[in-house]
Each structure stands twice: as structure tokens, then as C-alpha cells.
Amino acid sequence: MSYVLIIGAKSDIAKEVARIYAKNGYNLYLAARESASLEELKQDIALRSGVEVVLKEFDITAYETHESFYSSLEEKPLGAIVISGYMTEQKEAQKEWNKTLETINVNYTGAVSILNIIANDFEKERRGFIVGVSSVAGDRGRKANYIYGSAKAAFSAYLSGLRNRLYESGVQVLTVKPGFVHTKMTEHLDLPPKLTASPSEVAEDIFNAQQKGRNVLYTKPIWMVIMLIIKHIPEFLFKKMSI
Amino acid sequence: MNLFSWGMYPKIKSNVFSLRDTESLCAYAEKTEEFIPYGNGRSYGDSALADNIVYTKPYNNFLAFDAQEGILECQAGVLLSEILDTLVKRGWFLKVTPGTKLITIGGAIASDVHGKNHHTEGCFSECIEEMTLMLPDGEIKSCKKGDALFHATCGGMGLTGVILSAKISLKKINSKHINQTTIKTKNLKETFEAFEKYKDMPYSVAWIDCLAKDEEIGKCLLMVGDFANDGDLEYKSKKKLTIPFTFPSFALNNLSVKAFNWLYYAKAPNGISKQKVDIDTFFYPLDAIGDWNKIYGSGGFTQYQFILPKESSFDGLKEILGKISASGKGSFLAVLKLYGKANDNYLSFPMEGYSLALDFKIETGLFELLDALDEVVVRHGGRIYLTKDVRVSRETFEQGYPLIETFRTFRKENNMDKKLQSLQSKRVCI
Numbered sequence A: 001m002s003y004v005l006i007i008g009a010k011s012d013i014a015k016e017v018a019r020i021y022a023k024n025g026y027n028l029y030l031a032a033r034e035s036a037s038l039e040e041l042k043q044d045i046a047l048r049s050g051v052e053v054v055l056k057e058f059d060i061t062a063y064e065t066h067e068s069f070y071s072s073l074e075e076k077p078l079g080a081i082v083i084s085g086y087m088t089e090q091k092e093a094q095k096e097w098n099k100t101l102e103t104i105n106v107n108y109t110g111a112v113s114i115l116n117i118i119a120n121d122f123e124k125e126r127r128g129f130i131v132g133v134s135s136v137a138g139d140r141g142r143k144a145n146y147i148y149g150s151a152k153a154a155f156s157a158y159l160s161g162l163r164n165r166l167y168e169s170g171v172q173v174l175t176v177k178p179g180f181v182h183t184k185m186t187e188h189l190d191l192p193p194k195l196t197a198s199p200s201e202v203a204e205d206i207f208n209a210q211q212k213g214r215n216v217l218y219t220k221p222i223w224m225v226i227m228l229i230i231k232h233i234p235e236f237l238f239k240k241m242s243i
Numbered sequence B: 001m002n003l004f005s006w007g008m009y010p011k012i013k014s015n016v017f018s019l020r021d022t023e024s025l026c027a028y029a030e031k032t033e034e035f036i037p038y039g040n041g042r043s044y045g046d047s048a049l050a051d052n053i054v055y056t057k058p059y060n061n062f063l064a065f066d067a068q069e070g071i072l073e074c075q076a077g078v079l080l081s082e083i084l085d086t087l088v089k090r091g092w093f094l095k096v097t098p099g100t101k102l103i104t105i106g107g108a109i110a111s112d113v114h115g116k117n118h119h120t121e122g123c124f125s126e127c128i129e130e131m132t133l134m135l136p137d138g139e140i141k142s143c144k145k146g147d148a149l150f151h152a153t154c155g156g157m158g159l160t161g162v163i164l165s166a167k168i169s170l171k172k173i174n175s176k177h178i179n180q181t182t183i184k185t186k187n188l189k190e191t192f193e194a195f196e197k198y199k200d201m202p203y204s205v206a207w208i209d210c211l212a213k214d215e216e217i218g219k220c221l222l223m224v225g226d227f228a229n230d231g232d233l234e235y236k237s238k239k240k241l242t243i244p245f246t247f248p249s250f251a252l253n254n255l256s257v258k259a260f261n262w263l264y265y266a267k268a269p270n271g272i273s274k275q276k277v278d279i280d281t282f283f284y285p286l287d288a289i290g291d292w293n294k295i296y297g298s299g300g301f302t303q304y305q306f307i308l309p310k311e312s313s314f315d316g317l318k319e320i321l322g323k324i325s326a327s328g329k330g331s332f333l334a335v336l337k338l339y340g341k342a343n344d345n346y347l348s349f350p351m352e353g354y355s356l357a358l359d360f361k362i363e364t365g366l367f368e369l370l371d372a373l374d375e376v377v378v379r380h381g382g383r384i385y386l387t388k389d390v391r392v393s394r395e396t397f398e399q400g401y402p403l404i405e406t407f408r409t410f411r412k413e414n415n416m417d418k419k420l421q422s423l424q425s426k427r428v429c430i
Helices: A012-023 A035-049 A063-071 A090-095 A097-125 A146-169 A199-211 A222-231 B022-031 B080-090 B105-110 B148-153 B188-197 B250-267 B279-283 B292-296 B310-327 B366-379 B394-400 B404-413 B423-427
Strands: A003-007 A027-032 A053-057 A079-082 A129-133 A172-178 A216-219 B015-018 B036-038 B052-055 B062-066 B071-075 B092-094 B128-134 B140-143 B162-172 B177-184 B203-209 B220-227 B272-278 B301-309 B333-339 B353-361
Touching: A003 A012, A003 A097, A012 A027, A012 A035, A012 A199, A027 A035, A035 A053, A035 B062, A035 B080, A063 A097, A079 A097, A090 A097, A090 A146, A097 A129, A097 A146, A129 A146, A129 A199, A146 A172, A172 A199, A172 A222, A199 A216, A216 A222, B022 B128, B022 B162, B071 B080, B080 B092, B080 B162, B105 B162, B128 B148, B140 B148, B148 B404, B177 B279, B188 B203, B188 B220, B188 B310, B188 B333, B203 B250, B220 B250, B272 B279, B301 B310, B301 B366, B310 B333, B310 B353, B310 B366, B353 B366, B366 B394
Parallel strands: A003 A027, A003 A079, A027 A053, A079 A129, A129 A172, A172 A216, B015 B052, B036 B052
Antiparallel strands: B062 B071, B071 B162, B092 B162, B128 B140, B128 B162, B177 B220, B177 B272, B203 B220, B203 B333, B301 B353, B333 B353
């Protein structure tokens, strides 16, 4: 069976996405920094699903390595899923340029760098799917996390354009916009249970949406309604609000 | 974050530490004054609630599988459902499973859970070949049957350390189907006779009609069964229905009255009927309804589960069913089961006798009723199941568990009693 490439394979969401694709028979390339720490997950997936799992060293901000990374994949993947994300405290990012830059580079520049390469290959082969995990935070900038949000907004716009370009080649592009998710990244936050998904729920939503050929996925689905409202608040009101 | 267990009562604020690796757990245990492990939140009461909890579900890798012997080694956060998803199609099933598959391995050990085959196979601890824990001082220790640490930990409600991984011995099956026989009885005497008659069947459980009065008290549907042998192992977990909002509680009783009556009058018209059902229907009927706990409303509910020694079961049950029926509280359906012999674990619930479990919505007057039932349970030499409990008194608890002092001493000697505490362990002074 074909390979799926997971970029940013160390996150909680990635772990569950890997498991669900493996459960459905896909072999996996798991790409991350210090990929050796994924040995346990590799063993876990092999035991659960019996598929091939290949660990790949990958740094999303080492752009110059991306070409050689992709050409090192012996069998080219049928699908690529970019889950890499970096969220820092908004207040810290405001003060420290390095943190702002890291946020932009991981969430946007790096994702664009690797996806440009993958998109060219998929377009040529006229097959494949690309899944980009963006965020509801990209739907409108808020003072609470607009640096992260703006990087995700750029990524969403990129994916939208890519979908438009690759439509003719039959390559699917899915933009995923999770709301709150219980992960390492959000552990310290007091999240409202009804609006918060578990990593395995998000993974299941991603898998189902991708298999159905969908374009944009909000997970949980309620976030589509929430963001629709937030996007439509007039700017003269919105600028006074704290949400 | 806001935290509660399956009964949604009580709801508290807790600091959550997610278990991902042993190094960070060790550092956490060192700097945290008091904590308790929390798995998938399926115990009913306050066994896993505390100001600080170690959330073990993210620690959920499969580590090894011996396909010859059927022994799976996995981390403590793995759910039973994940084991079934992977291994039923290869012909393996859990030797012991409770009525939900949505619990972690760590939780199954800490509660020393049991199922429909307790009378033939015993508790979950029977299938643990070996397990590893982190003690509160950060030491990682393995233990197996015969070790004091093993007998304290199985059924020990997370009060001996954080369970990290276990080797579980599985049962070979050749079908995903169970041949089930349903027996209809008219009263408690007939129910007891039926349990005795079918005690060689590996799996058995009865639904009791709690509204029945006078001569009809104890009227039930007894379901017994065993795995079929048809070679069909194409198991796929059923899609869940979900309950998106909390219900008024009469809805549940109406539903269960209908379900029971339908089965009682239609499905077993001649006293005995036979069905072929799948694993999920037979073992996990309630898992098919996502969050069925919401059905009791946002105030929450509790499950009252007790067991009585065999010799006093008949009189005790009759008295308790009479009191429940007269109170007008409680779910319409209760689950009754005949258990096999007790094991050597210090705080495991089962003993040879009959256990009854039923749900109560949390409301005024409930705890007074349950206190009155406790009195009957204690008088007949019985005990309360800590995994379901949220309110039992220290006195009632102690009278039911003769090895409690052994457990307390073990905790003290091993410096477990300061760091590992839950709301429940404080209430009953474990």
C-alpha cells in the first residue's frame, strides 16, 4: 500500500493521525526533528497495524535541506500531511523578535517550502493529497494571539491557492482548522470542554474529511459557526473587544 | 481544568499533568505534594479526583506482542477498546473485561475490574503476568502475582504508584459472536436457581426489574453465553450514537422500561430463548450510546454496587430490593450477578456471592437512602465497590474490607500514604 508522509510527527495530533492512517492500511513516513525519539511510536504502529513505518529526520525551518529530504524518499508518498506547529505566548512574541520569527517560520515559511516541492511532484504525477493543519486562529486576528494567528492565516491562504492550482491535476488539498485541542501545547489552559476536541477526535475528522475529498475542515464542527460569527463582527466593534 | 468522573458528581478544579515519559513524571512526583493517577475517567465517583492528577491516557503505546502465547505488553494509558480493535481479528480477546471497553489498562488494574465471567475467570489481575509502576519517590518497580506490591496495586485505586505498563495474557477465540441464552424468571428464588443451574456457562449476568413488588421482587432476565466457534473474526467497533445534551431522567427510565419489557415479553416468550450476538452487543451494550451518563442530567448520578456473601445474599437482596422499590428512587434496571471466589488482593471488591448494581440520580434524600442500604449490606457481611462509590462512610467501608489494615500498613511502610491521595481515599481514610 502507498505511503503517507507526516511532517511534524511528534505532536499529539500527529501521533493519532499516524495511527489512523496505519489502521487503514497506509505505510508511513514520519518526519520530525530528533526522529529517533519516535522509535516507540514506530513499534506501537507496527504492532497495531503491521504497516511499514519509516522515521525521517526533518527540520521544517532548514529550508535548504527540503529538496534532498524529499528526493531521499525511495517511494514517493501518495499523500502529505503537514502538522508542524509552534505556538508561543503572544506577549512573549511581541517582545522578542526571535519568537515571532520562529512562529512565522514554523507555521508558514517552512510549510510553504516543503509543500512547494511536494506540490510540484504531485502535480506532475497527477495524483495525491495534501493536508495542511492550520488553525481557527487564522480566521481573524485577535490581540490574544495574532502573531500565531497571522502565520496560520497566511498558511490557510497558501493552501487555498494551492487547492485552486492543483484542482486540474486531480490533487486534493484539505485545509484543517482545529479549534481547541487537548495537547501538550494547551495543557496549561483551562479550555471549555464542549469546544475542545481530543487529538484522536481531530485525527478521525482529518482522516474522514480527506477520504471524502473535502476542502476545508473545522474540528470540532461547531468552530465553523463560531468563526463565522467572529468573522462578521464589524471592525469598529471588534477592535474594542477582548475575545 | 474542570474535572469529574463518569458520574459527573462531584465536579472539581484540578491541575492536570499529562503522562508522556517517565523522566518528566519522576520530576513531577518529586515536586508535587499530593496527586492521584486518572485514566479515562470511567470510574463513577471520586476515586480518581484530587487537586492534582496525573492523566495517564496519553501514555499509550503498544510495546510488544507474543502471538504464540497471546501476551500483550502495553503502556498503562491504552484503552481496552484499542486492544480489541487490534487483536480480535487475530483471534484474541480479553480474559476479563468489565461492561465498558473505554477504560485504560491502568484503570482496569487499579480497580481490579471484573466481568460476566467472574465466577469462572476471576478479576482482571488474573491476566496480569507482570506490571511496572513508578512509586511516589520516583523509583520504577516491576511486580507479579505473589509480590505484596502486586496485591496492593490490583484493586488499590491508584494509591500505590503510577502504573506504567503491563503484560496481559489474552484469551484465544475463534469468533466475534457469542451464543447467548436468555432466561426469564418470575421472582428472586427463580433467579437464584437459574444462576446456579447455568453456573458452568462462562459468561452470565441478569437484569433485574427494580419496580417489581411483593411476590415479583427479583424478577429478571438472565443472560448467559459463550463464544461461538464459526471462525468469523471480522470485528469492527460499532459507530457510537452520541447524546448531545443532558436528559430529564424520566426519559431513561421510560427507555429502559421499554427495553426490558420488550425483551421480557417478546424476546423470551417461553421462558428461554437463544440469540447469536456480537462482542459489542454482549459485553458493551452501553458503549454504543456515547455519553450515556448525560442522561441523568447535569447534577450527575452515582452507581450503587454492593456484594453480599452467598449465604446471606437471598435475605439481604430481598430486603434491599424492597427498600429501593419503596423509595421510588433508582434506575428501573439493576444488574445482578453471581461471583466466584475472592482473590488475595487487599482491596479487590469481589467475593463469592451476589452483587447488585444500579444507578441513582444525585438528588436530595439519596445519600440517606444509600446510608440505610449500607446498613443492610454491612449487617449481611457485604461490601461496597470503591470504583463506583462517591459517598460511602469510613465505617461502612472498613467493615467490608478485612484487609484494609494490611493495605494501610503497606502504604505507610513504603511512603505512599503522603503523596498518593484522592478525594475518596481521604474520605475513607485509606
